Amino acid sequence: MPNISSDPYWWNAAPPQDFQIESWPNQVDVVIIGGGYTGFGAAITLARAGLDVVIIERDQIGSGASTRNGGITSGNIRLSFDKLSKRFGKEKAIAFYREAKTARADLFNFINTEEIDCDLQSCGRLVGALRPESLEGMKREADKLDKLLDIESTIYDQANLPNCIDTPRYCGGVLRDDISGIHPAKLLAGMCKVARAELVKISTQTKVLSVSQNKQASTDQNFCVETTRGTIRAGHVISATNAYTDSSQPWLRRRLVPVISEMIATEELGENMVRSLMPGMNMYSEALQLGHYYRPSPDGKRVLLGGRRMSADPVKARNRLVKGLTSIFPQLSDASISNHWFGFVAFPFDQLPKLAVHDGVFYPSGFCGSGTVWARWLGQKAALMVLNDLNGSEFQNIPFRTMPFYSGDPWFLPLAMNFYAFQDKFKTTTK
Ligand SMILES: Cc1cc2nc3c(=O)[nH]c(=O)nc-3n(C[C@H](O)[C@H](O)[C@H](O)COP(=O)(O)OP(=O)(O)OC[C@H]3O[C@@H](n4cnc5c(N)ncnc54)[C@H](O)[C@@H]3O)c2cc1C
Incomplete structure (x- = not known):
């Protein structure tokens, strides 16, 4: 090992x-x-x-x-627009999402103005759908965000998904242009x-x-x-x-x-390999409660993947991440892992x-x-x-x-x- x-x-x-x-x-x-x-x-x-x-x-x-962290600048709000509307009313739901949009733009502006060298990649984030019903729900949400807040998305179906990612796992996905990648440290x-x-x-x-x-x-x-x-x-x-x-x-x-989130990084796979897996070189996540988030390393030579920890045993926990990685990219069944680390995220x-x-x-x-x-x-x-x-x-x-x-x-x-x-x-x- x-x-x-x-x-x-x-x-x-x-x-x-x-x-x-x-x-x-x-x-x-x-x-x-x-x-x-x-x-x-x-x-x-x-x-x-x-x-x-x-x-x-x-x-x-x-x-x-x-x-x-994964360095994916999602500014995500975990509750969907519909759930927020139900709980707080439509106007407040729009206001929450508008603040997320402003906050994302403010981070990019800060990085650029202060000339912070943190490998900012304006590459968009693709959320993969594992079932057609999920994809339909994601399309409706994307349509709402476009109409109400001018947040643009690109919808991918099975036919054009390979432009972003080479995987058998998804039936499509939604790419948000306003989400980027950074080197978090x-x-x-x-x-x-x-x-x-x-x-x-x-x-x-x-x-x-x-x-x-x-x-x-x-x-x-x-x-x-x-x-x-x-x-x-x-x-x-x-x-x-x-x-x-x-x-x-x-x-x-x-x-x-406090919830444990953990990540693995592969050994260097080479730029050609990484680009063949992720032709869009985007940030990625999945339309699941406990889905994985993943991305190419900023130098384009490795794949980094994270998820929530399900086992107290670190070896089992790592194996679960590796299984997640190979379910997305079966091509990586022989890839070695160089790092496996964890940290805590906080949920109210x-x-x-x-x-x-x-x-x-x-x-x-x-x-x-x-x-x-x-x-x-x-x-x-x-x-x-x-x-x-x-x-x-x-x-x-x-x-x-x-x-x-x-x-x-x-x-x-x-x-x-x-x-x-x-x-x-x-x-x-x-x-
Ligand atoms: C594995 C992982 C992947 C993630 N991926 C993403 C991602 O892709 N995109 C995203 O947006 N977010 C992601 N996150 C979440 C993101 O990293 C956090 O939300 C964010 O970093 C929180 O920043 P913070 O400054 O609030 O807290 P932290 O960076 O956690 O800082 C808190 C600090 O408080 C200090 N502290 C605690 N108690 C005391 C005390 N008594 N006295 C003095 N100091 C104290 C701690 O030592 C710590 O350094 C991820 C998190 C993890 C762990």
């Missing part, structure tokens, strides 16, 4: 980083807990407005999900560089132990943040810990379900991202596995709230519920996963 690294493939080009603060700041304007896309999205906005900002990171910059490293240039202070290997509010104190010292390196007083606190939230933030922990119980405020602390969180767009965007929105900017977010005032007796340990997850797997069986055609 060849040596399979448990580090993300992305770390070859952009490994996690450590930063220390020369003299510990006893007081700052804003403390941000967590150094991923959310934290840096907030920090850059605040520092550019002239505020004194510190990011406190328990581990290294990049040890969370922001360097472990290079994006985070680029955001970190921008933040440092704006004099954001960063302290890694520093764990936040507690956050308390003193309403009697002056507003610029409202909060007391206790860390393993010392205490900081601050006017504001933004929590950017998302699926990695620990017991120092019990309110948030009770509202998020209603499966909608949140921009919540509780006891004065801002909580941009719960991106349901689509944080390459949402995390930076809602981190930035939290910063704008600190700055009293009234351009809010549609995700601001929706209830952020927990469940009785839930404290952050999702004992029910295996049951939920099996339920989704059961549902998926009916969306999988027998060929």
Whole structure:
């Protein structure tokens, strides 16, 4: 068995980083807990407005999900347009989807303006359908998004699907042009560089132990943040810990379900092979609850594929991903795997991202596995709230519920996963 690294493939080009603060700041304007896309999205906005900002990171910059992900900039909302309309009304559903469109465009604009070298590929994302009924539903959704929001899609049937992908698994698919690919770890490293240039202070290997509010104190010292390196007083606190939230933030922990998402990277297959499998060189996913997401590596030499973890045993988990890979590309039955890694994604119980405020602390969180767009965007929105900017977010005032007796340990997850797997069986055609 060849040596399979448990580090993300992305770390070859952009490994996690450590930063220390020369003299510990006893007081700052804003403390941000967590150094991923959310934290840096907030920090850059605040520092550019002239505020004194510190990011406190328990581990290294990049040890969370922001360097472990697939780099597919979907800005996805898990609930379909129809489900959102039923729950919130059509106008609000349009507003949610419009914000997703704006957030995606804002990320591309940010990457281009800041000249962040993160292998941005404006290649579109194809969602493969395993059954004709799924394809029909996807076509209806695509038609709605086109009419209501000018989001264009291209429909592929069995005949023209080989222009995008060479697979026996799908009967068609829908390609969205507005979704791209990035190198996730290079994006985070680029955001970190921008933040440092704006004099954001960063302290890694520093764990936040507690956050308390003193309403009697002056507003610029409202909060007391206790860390393993010392205490900081601050006017504001933004929590950017998302699926990695620990017991120092019990309110948030009770509202998020951390779910393992994991990926494999093949050894180099060569550009010709990868292009023959994926002639569209797009980003890809599947119309299933527990479907796979996959893509060519930015250099076009490997295939990277991810999915939700179904087994606690890492070997079984890897075998499941390999099985997924070969069910899409039987041509890869002999391919070796170079990396197999995992990370956590956070789901609120209603499966909608949140921009919540509780006891004065801002909580941009719960991106349901689509944080390459949402995390930076809602981190930035939290910063704008600190700055009293009234351009809010549609995700601001929706209830952020927990469940009785839930404290952050999702004992029910295996049951939920099996339920989704059961549902998926009916969306999988027998060929
Ligand atoms: C395998 C995988 C594949 C994915 N694929 C995609 C994809 O293709 N497209 C997409 O859009 N999204 C994807 N995602 C989701 C995306 O990566 C996340 O939504 C996003 O990175 C969340 O960013 P964040 O900044 O909120 O959190 P993170 O990047 O997870 O950062 C949180 C940080 O908080 C720190 N922290 C926690 N507690 C403390 C504490 N007490 N003190 C100090 N620091 C603390 C942690 O150490 C961590 O570094 C994927 C995720 C995974 C794991």
